[in-house]
Amino acid sequence: xxxxxxxxxxxxxxxxxxxxxxxxxxxxxxxxxxxxxxxxxxxxxxxxxxxxxxxxxxxxxxxxxxxxxxxxxxxxxxxxxxxxxxxxxxxxxxxxxxxxxxxxxxxxxxxxxxxxxxxxxxxxxxxxxxxxxxxxxxxxxxxxxxxxxxxxxxxxxxxxxxxxxxxxxxxxxxxxxxxxxxxxxxxxxxxxxxxxxxxxxxxxxxxxxxxxxxxxxxxxxxxxxxxxxxxxxxxxxxxxxxxxxxxxxxxxxxxxxxxxxxxxxxxxxxxxxxxxxxxxxxxxxxxxxxxxxxxxxxx
Numbered sequence: 446x447x448x449x450x451x452x453x454x455x456x457x458x459x460x461x462x463x464x465x466x467x468x469x470x471x472x473x474x475x476x477x478x479x480x481x482x483x484x485x486x487x488x489x490x491x492x493x494x495x496x497x498x499x500x501x502x503x504x505x506x507x508x509x510x511x512x513x514x515x516x517x518x519x520x521x522x523x524x525x526x527x528x529x530x531x532x533x534x535x536x537x538x539x540x541x542x543x544x545x546x547x548x549x550x551x552x553x554x555x556x557x558x559x560x561x562x563x564x565x566x567x568x569x570x571x572x573x574x575x576x577x578x579x580x581x582x583x584x585x586x587x588x589x590x591x592x593x594x595x596x597x598x599x600x601x602x603x604x605x606x607x608x609x610x611x612x613x614x615x616x617x618x619x620x621x622x623x624x625x626x627x628x629x630x631x632x633x634x635x636x637x638x639x640x641x642x643x644x645x646x647x648x649x650x651x652x653x654x655x656x657x658x659x660x661x662x663x664x665x666x667x668x669x670x671x672x673x674x675x676x677x678x679x680x681x682x683x684x685x686x687x688x689x690x691x692x693x694x695x696x697x698x699x700x701x702x703x704x705x706x707x708x709x710x711x712x713x714x715x716x717x718x719x720x721x722x723x724x725x726x727x728x729x730x731x732x733x734x735x736x737x738x739x740x741x742x743x744x
Contacts, residue, residue: 456554456594456621457656460683460722467742468687468725469505469513470735472558474702476501476516486528488520491540498541502548508732509739511553512723514597515541515588518560521580523572527563535587542591556595556623557588559610566605574609581613585620595621598655599687600662600727602627602638604646608653615654623685623723624655627663628672635672643672644679651682659685662727665692665704666712673721683722690729702729706737713738 459466476487479497491498502513520538522531530537538557545555562580564572585596596614601607607624614622626646628635635643643660650658658680660672669688676684691704713724724742726734 459554460657465717465721465742466511466554466723467509467735467739468556468685468723469502469508469510470726470730470732471690471728472501472514472516472518474728475731486525486530487516487518488525488537488541489528489530489533491516491537491544492533495540495544498544499548502545504732505735506548506550506553508735509743510725510735512556512595512725513545513549513553514556514558515545515591515593516558517541517584517588518558518599520559520584520587521562522583523562523564523580524560534583535590538584538587539591542588542593546592554594555592556597557585557591557593557620559584559588559596559598560600561602561606565603566609577606578609578613581610582617585610585614586617589618589620593620595623595656597685598622598624600627601625604637604639604641604649607650611650611653611655621656622654623657623659624650624653625659625661625685625687626650628660629663630668635668635675643675647676647679647682647684651680655682657683657685657723659687659721659723661685661687662689665689666709670712670715670719673716673719677720684720685723685725686716686721687725687727688730689727690731690734693729704729706731706734709734710737710741714741717742 505513517538598610666688690702
């Protein structure tokens, strides 16, 4: 068994024992509050600001995270190409995993973050399934090379794209695979932008081979409770929930996320009671939120 396969197995073994895993909080809003300029490339900071990337992982681990995500959300060749960095996929993703790994205490995990490519598959778009599959494989293999234990395919709107990322991870790495979708609430309930429901997403992602399914971003904790109930009713697979700190608003010219650590943390206990296995934050959440979640769930 390779080291990566062993790492992925260890991560899944932790869940198989019935234990839960506390993930980290926001990456993008953390970096923005620490100097990332509007329109800047977060992934490039793995090369130009390694100290800052390592600090982020360290703060989350210190706050109680069992797992930290890498600063690689937009690390595909399609997204990096928008900044002129399409030829740096391996470098930037490998560095992202190395930085998080360097801060991980023994027994803690690193999960490679993989977001949408920003492209649509033919015939809706111009990218073939094979091209998108290759792009995901390139990114995820580099995250494995840098020392990731798992990959989190996150903030996805199209099930077809998410399933291709799952396939790329399963066929090219030994990493544990987590796949999460983002939902909006309309008059008929929760759907992704492309029309998938939480129940459909949970079933299809599990059937595609994801070891863990779930939801992230787009909603505050109370909406995430509803989404988690629907996903849990559709599958017995392990589940991850990464909640925003509410829906952002503007206050005195600044973007503000309204949900405090004290508001969110008790509601994560409700997630635990319904069988969610991995808990963490998305946009607007901070190490303070993770500390409150850790204190609440671990007592």
